[in-house]
Amino acid sequence: MKKAAIFDMDGTLVANSPIHIRAFEIFCARYGVTDWREKLANGFGMGNDDIMRLVMPEEVIREKGLAALADEKGAIYREIYAPDIRPVEGLKELLERLRAAGIPCAVGSSGCKANVDFVLDSCAIRPYFDAAISGDMVSRCKPDPEIYLTAAAALGVSPADCVIFEDARAGFEAARRAGAGRIVALTTTLPREELERGPLADRIIDSFADIDDIGALLA
Numbered sequence: 001m002k003k004a005a006i007f008d009m010d011g012t013l014v015a016n017s018p019i020h021i022r023a024f025e026i027f028c029a030r031y032g033v034t035d036w037r038e039k040l041a042n043g044f045g046m047g048n049d050d051i052m053r054l055v056m057p058e059e060v061i062r063e064k065g066l067a068a069l070a071d072e073k074g075a076i077y078r079e080i081y082a083p084d085i086r087p088v089e090g091l092k093e094l095l096e097r098l099r100a101a102g103i104p105c106a107v108g109s110s111g112c113k114a115n116v117d118f119v120l121d122s123c124a125i126r127p128y129f130d131a132a133i134s135g136d137m138v139s140r141c142k143p144d145p146e147i148y149l150t151a152a153a154a155l156g157v158s159p160a161d162c163v164i165f166e167d168a169r170a171g172f173e174a175a176r177r178a179g180a181g182r183i184v185a186l187t188t189t190l191p192r193e194e195l196e197r198g199p200l201a202d203r204i205i206d207s208f209a210d211i212d213d214i215g216a217l218l219a
Contacts, residue, residue, distance in 0.1 A: 002181050002218040003161040005098055006151045007129075008045070009109035011167035014119055015088055015188040016081060017044065023077035024055065031060050044189055045170030047110040047141025048074075070112065078118050087123045088188065090209030095128040097214050106131040108151035110141040110170070131155055142170040145178035152178070163217060172200040184217075 011017050021040065028036045036055045043051040048070035052061060056069060064072075098105055105128055109116050113134040120126040131154035138146045145159075152159045163182045164175040167189040175183045185201035195204050211217055 002163045003103070004152065004155045004157045005103055005105045005163045005165070006108045006148060006155075006180075007105065007165045008167060008171050009107055009111050009116055009119055011044070011189040012165050012186055013087055013091060013107070013125070014085060014123065016085075017189050019081045020077060023073055023080060026076050026080075027073040028055065031056065033057065033060075043170075045110060045142050045166075045168030045174075047135040048112055050141060071114075074112060074115055078115070082118075082122065085119070085122045087125060088186065089207035090211070091123075092125065092128075094208040094211055094214075095125060099128060101214060101218070103218065104130045104155045104157075106133065106151040106155050108133050108147045108164070110135040110147065112136050142168075143173035143177070145174050148174055148178035148180065166201065169200065172198070182217075 007013055010020065024036060024040055033056060039054045040051070043054045049066045052066050052069050061069065095105065107116060107120070107129055111134055113136055116132050116134045120129065120132065131151060133147055133151045133154065135141045135147070138150055140146045148159060148164060152162055159178040160181045162180055163184060164180040165184045165186065166172050166175055167186045172183060172185065182203070183201040185195045185204045187195065187204065187206050192204055195201060205211060
């Protein structure tokens, strides 16, 4: 039986990919960057520094610095998302059931701490999590497994004893490389057909409302 659950954040706790895309549209327009969409598509699930290196010209990075650019884009994202942010359908109910079953939970996100705090507090779900690992707490973000290894350690369990919830290719690779006991994919970022072709996960769900048997999830 699995002993813990770890949740990615972007695209998992919240279906926010369109918001990140809109934030990048505003952000890149400020710098006259027009060829960002395809580059960004390859960066979902990665850390801020890696995404900025994918999207922004080297001369802009040299002038502004990776941290300042990430902070600027993050501020745009939080401003435009704040009025409408809400958790993925069924998340709170699942967290309640995991708590009732005595299953500790953690967040394992490549996002920065400011964004993790924003989501946990805006969605009123912080009390359900025993640990929250953000990208700025580790030396390597997804697809490296460090985030999930760190989250499992924070819960005092082996990754093999964890169910990991993910939505992006970088995250699936990180979870697999960490040795996750089970990987559950949400269809918030990649279409079901693409997830099934992988196969990238052990189970595919459209929302947490699809999970009707907590025992089977943890078996």
